[in-house]
Amino acid sequence: MVATMLFACLYLSIFTQTTCHPVQILKTLSVRTTSEAGWIWNWAWGAESTVSIVDRSPPLTFPSRPASFGRELEEPLLGYVIPMASFTQPCLPLDDDTSSHNNNTGCPKLCLSGEHRPTDTWIALVQRGGCEFAAKVREAQKLGAKAVVVGGQDPRISEIPDVLLTMYSMGDTSDIHISSTYIRYSDYTTLSSLIESSNTSHSGIRTLSLLVSTDYSAWEWYSPIITFVIILLLPSLLTFMTLLIHRIRANRQAQRDRAPEDVVRHLPWSVWTGTSWEKHGGDEDPHAVPVPSSTSEEASPAEDPLETGSSPSSSTWISQSPGPPGEPRPTPWFEAQMECAICLCEFVKGDKVRVLPCQHIFHLDEVDEWLIQRKKLCPVCKADVTKPRAVDEPPTADDEHDTPTVTETTPLLPVSPANSV
Secondary structure, eight states, rough: HHHHHHHHHHHHHHHOOOOOOHHHHHHHHHHHHHHHHHHHHHHOOOOOEEEEEEEEOOOEEEEEEEEEOOOOOSOOOEEEEGGGGGTTTEEOSSSTTTHHHOOOOOOEEEEEEESSOSSSSSSEEEEESSSHHHHHHHHHHHHHSEEEEEEOOOOOHHHHOOOOOOOOOOOOOOOSSSSEEEEEEEHHHHHHHHHHHHOOEEEEEEEEEEEEEEOOOOOOTTTTHHHHHHHHHHHHHHHHHHHHHHHHHHHHHHHHHHHHHHHTTTTTTTEEOOSSSEEEETTOTTTOOOOOOOOTOOOOGGGOOOHHHHOOOSTTTTTOOOOOOTTTOOGGGGOOOOTTTTTOOOTTTTEEEEETTTTTTEEHHHHHIIIIISSSBOOTTOOTSSSSSOOOOOOOHHHHHOOOOOTTSOOOOOOOOOOOO
16 A cells, blocks of 8 residues: 555656655655554654753753654654653552562553642653553553653663664554653663752652654665665666676677678679679679679670589689790689688679678678678688788798797688789
8 A cells, every 4th residue: 555655646746746755655654543554654764853851051862762653743842751650650559570670660550649740731751661652651641741751671671772662552542642752771761860850840740841852854774664675676786787787798899899880881892793703892882783794705605604503713714814834823712712601602693792801702791791790700711801901021031930829810721912803
């Protein structure tokens, strides 16, 4: 129910511009006097209060913790603090040993003793023990108190740590209409001793002027529910952040491993015409250039590579330049490539190929997808296509004795002098 109301409040704040704060929702729940809703606000949001003796200079202030039942103290309450034992006593003798060392528990049923009675606004002072907190507050309310200050027990006797706690009741507290707050045992003994030595009296009873104020802090760091939510969600949040950072780093690494599209598109490309390669520069669009047709000087239809199944290596497209007698020009190794290393299909007439800086050739669309989407390395020799290929220089005598350093980017095949097809 609480989660539903908070979600509705958030919806109204975003879509209807209506002022609705989740803290107000929880405060509304805490106004309900049943024990189920009474402790929700104080347990979840850890309200704090103070108890101050104002007729001293400077005022003496004690920290306190409001109860989860009773009226919420919206404005500071000023009154005379009076121990319940100063004008009351148990109507029946107590059977346990608590009466021997603690006669200010305020446990019912109490009867008036003596001739003095508090009349004006007064605040009851009782000590923990003997009965539940709600019973003490009911008895003080019956005697006319406007609020109740409950002190802790002696930790040496009760073995309970002397710390602030939130008083709550498992039963119905709808009949409690006054506020109550809890102070530590050490502060309780100090307050009791100051009352005993006080020169101020009210209706013939020693007293002090006490100011009780409450500060409901909506987002205290020590709030149990906030601490629980943080502990519950922190591992998931850290895991999500780790996965997100890993994903971002992986995407950046993958982006660095790919070749930029503009670099790939500007690589030279060629078309196999059936007898020779038709070369094109990187500034030409491969899809805008029509496939060339055979000329009369090319092979006859019976000798067409498309008909005979001949490949670039077996056809007569390799040119021979005149040279010294008996020494024809050697064919570059890359011109003898008969098939695409990606699809393992032989080149046929009309195939467009991309020429990489390492002089390996592949079907244009296939190698473009590989370089742009996967790796910027040649599928055969692993050479980086984004780095310009250095022009080989004639080896010197010193170079013959040097052994090149081998890395993971070193081409698997020996590289011949750069030539373009």
